[in-house]
Structure formats: C-alpha cells, structure tokens
Amino acid sequence: MNLTPAQRQALLWASVAALLVWALAALGPVLTPFVAAAVLSYALEPGVRWLAAHRVPRVLAVLAVMLVALVAIVAILLILLPIVQNEIAQVRVRFPALVDAITQQLLPWLNRTFRLELRLDASAIRNWVAQHLADSGQDFAAMLFDYVRSGWSAAIQVIGLVFLVPVVMFFLLLDWPAFTGRAAELVPPRWRASAFDLLDEIDALLGQYLRGQMMVMIALSAYYSVGLLLAGYDLWLPIGVLTGLLVVVPYLGFALGAVFALISGMLQLGALHGLVATLIVYGIGQWVESFVLTPRLVGERIGLHPVAVILALLAFGALFGFVGVLIALPLSAVVAVGLKRLRRAWLGSDFYRNG
Numbered sequence: 001m002n003l004t005p006a007q008r009q010a011l012l013w014a015s016v017a018a019l020l021v022w023a024l025a026a027l028g029p030v031l032t033p034f035v036a037a038a039v040l041s042y043a044l045e046p047g048v049r050w051l052a053a054h055r056v057p058r059v060l061a062v063l064a065v066m067l068v069a070l071v072a073i074v075a076i077l078l079i080l081l082p083i084v085q086n087e088i089a090q091v092r093v094r095f096p097a098l099v100d101a102i103t104q105q106l107l108p109w110l111n112r113t114f115r116l117e118l119r120l121d122a123s124a125i126r127n128w129v130a131q132h133l134a135d136s137g138q139d140f141a142a143m144l145f146d147y148v149r150s151g152w153s154a155a156i157q158v159i160g161l162v163f164l165v166p167v168v169m170f171f172l173l174l175d176w177p178a179f180t181g182r183a184a185e186l187v188p189p190r191w192r193a194s195a196f197d198l199l200d201e202i203d204a205l206l207g208q209y210l211r212g213q214m215m216v217m218i219a220l221s222a223y224y225s226v227g228l229l230l231a232g233y234d235l236w237l238p239i240g241v242l243t244g245l246l247v248v249v250p251y252l253g254f255a256l257g258a259v260f261a262l263i264s265g266m267l268q269l270g271a272l273h274g275l276v277a278t279l280i281v282y283g284i285g286q287w288v289e290s291f292v293l294t295p296r297l298v299g300e301r302i303g304l305h306p307v308a309v310i311l312a313l314l315a316f317g318a319l320f321g322f323v324g325v326l327i328a329l330p331l332s333a334v335v336a337v338g339l340k341r342l343r344r345a346w347l348g349s350d351f352y353r354n355g
Contacts (some may be wrong), residue, residue: 003279032324037168039327043210044069044169046305062173066166075244083260157337198341202334212297213248219293220244220285224279227281228261242281247289252311254289258282258315308332 051061221244226238243257265274316324
C-alpha cells in the first residue's frame with residue numbers, strides 16, 4: 001500500500017503519540033510527584049502572576065506563594081493528627097461502655113422504630129477491638145516494613161512526594177511563562193485558534209472550580225464547627241474544619257468527616273444522642289452543600305453525574321494514587337469539556353449527517 005507523504009507523517013506522529021501514552025501508563029508511579037507538582041503549580045500560578053505584576057521579583061513571588069501553601073498544608077495536618085490521636089485514645093478508654101450502650105439502648109430503639117431484628121455480640125466486639133488496638137503499633141510497623149521492602153517503586157513514591165514535589169513546583173512556577181510558551185509553539189498553526197479556544201474554556205472552568213471550591217470549603221468549615229458546637233461536641237472546631245476541608249474529595253471526604261464526628265459523638269454524648277446529633281448536623285450540611293453552596297459557588301457548568309464522579313475517583317486513584325483522588329474532579333471536568341466538543345464535532349460532521 002502506497003502512502004502519501006501526508007499520510008506517512010500522520011502515521012508517524014500517531015505512533016509517537018501512542019508511544020507517549022504507553023510511557024505515561026508504564027511510568028505512572030514515577031510520574032506521580034511530577035503530576036502533583038504540575039497541578040499544584042497551575043493552582044498557585046495566579047498568585048505568583050499577581051505578585052509579579054505588582055513588581056515583586058518572580059523568585060520571591062514563587063517562594064512567598066509556596067510558603068503560604070506549605071503553611072496551609074501543615075495547618076491541615078496539625079488539625080488532622082490530634083483528631084486521630086484523640087479518637088484512638090477515647091476508643092481505648094470508652095469503647096466497652098459504648099458497646100454496652102449500643103446493645104442496650106441504640107439497638108432496641110432502632111428495632112422498635114424501624115421494626116428490625118438487629119443483634120450484636122457485645123463481648124466478641126470488645127475482644128476484637130481490644131486485640132486490634134493492642135496490636136495496632138506492631139501491625140503498623142510490619143506494614144511499613146513490608147512497604148519499604150516492596151522495592152524501588154515504594155521508595156520512589158515516598159521520596160518523590162516528600163522532597164521532589166516542592167523542588168519541581170519551584171522550577172515550574174519560576175519558568176511557567178516559558179513552559180507555556182514552548183507548549184503553545186508545539187501546536188500546529190492551523191490548529192492554534194481552536195486549541196487555544198479550548199484551553200481558554202478549560203482554564204475558565206478550572207478557575208471557577210478552584211475559587212468556588214475554596215468558598216465551599218470555608219463555608220462548610222464554619223457550618224460544621226458551629227453545628228457541632230451547638231450539639232455539644234468537645235472537638236467541634238477540629239472536626240468541623242476537617243470536614244469542611246475534606247469536601248474537596250467528593251463523597252469520601254464527607255464520609256470520613258461524618259465517621260469522625262459519629263465516633264466522637266457516640267463516645268462523648270452517648271450512643272443514641274451522638275447518632276442523632278451527627279445525623280442532623282451532617283444531613284443538613286450535605287443538603288446545603290448539594291443544593292445551595294455547590295450550585296451557586298462552583299456552578300452548574302462543572303457539575304458531573306454522581307456515577308461519573310465515582311468512576312473518576314476510582315480511575316484517577318488507580319493511575320496516580322492519593323494524588324489522583326484529589327485531582328479527579330477537576331480533571332474530570334476538563335475531560336468533560338473535551339467530550340462535549342467532540343460530541344458537537346461528531347454531530348456536525350459529514351460522516352454523521354450523510355452516513
């Protein structure tokens with residue numbers, strides 16, 4: 001079969017693209033810190049650009065923005081770690097009494113209210129939890145040893161996430177205009193108008209998402225903190241702020257915050273009181289987020305079907321680990337923009353109309 005020069009060129013570049021896709025899939029663990037650094041750089045670059053526009057040297061602007069981001073991350077960790085430690089300590093001390101309260105108060109109430117026949121073996125649960133809490137330190141050490149022993153892949157991930165991400169972020173932010181300019185030059189001139197139009201739409205969508213998501217996180221942090229305070233929680237501030245911050249991970253973040261609140265409430269307030277208080281506070285919070293905050297602050301344009309969100313979480317999590325879970329929703333919105341344009345192009349094509 002004789003190919004024209006144009007066809008040979010198309011075949012060559014299609015082969016190069018396929019090779020690049022294969023390399024990205026094969027090097028997924030190695031590329032994770034670079035993907036994380038690129039996403040964070042994209043989110044922080046507007047701040048650097050704003051400082052540079054106000055006559056701050058770009059190096060100092062990059063360092064200032066990265067310092068603010070580092071302080072925010074450390075603050076989140078300082079919120080999370082005491083909650084986990086406190087929850088574990090309370091479980092060790094109060095769990096036997098909580099099991100008795102569940103079997104003697106909560107289960108009978110649920111059985112009467114919903115006509116159920118739930119049964120729990122309180123002694124078996126107490127023995128199981130006591131055994132696992134006693135062995136938690138040894139299990140964690142063994143798990144860590146097995147992870148380190150698993151090979152270079154695990155070591156590369158740990159080293160990359162801890163040390164490589166900030167270094168890559170610094171150089172990306174420092175040379176961001178040069179990188180974007182070189183990337184723009186790679187687009188064939190005949191495609192630049194449509195490609196840049198697509199990129200502008202994606203950039204506007206992601207900007208809307210990031211600004212709206214930050215406002216949603218702040219609003220929900222305030223709501224959950226006040227709600228848990230009124231419900232009588234001792235840890236109302238850290239659990240409320242943590243829940244508001246975790247909404248950046250759809251469904252999983254809300255579920256994790258609700259679990260922390262439920263455990264803390266049942267241990268502190270009692271089984272039935274803690275359950276009802278958590279259901280009320282988090283039920284109202286989920287309704288406010290879904291029907292008020294997210295539609296108004298994030299916008300309907302970025303809305304994805306719940307099935308698409310779950311698929312995105314699983315797919316990007318499998319590709320890039322925990323970082324993939326964090327970036328799943330914005331990247332899914334980007335993919336959705338491309339698919340919408342592809343659909344319009346397909347419906348307007350001669351093949352579709354004349355087929």
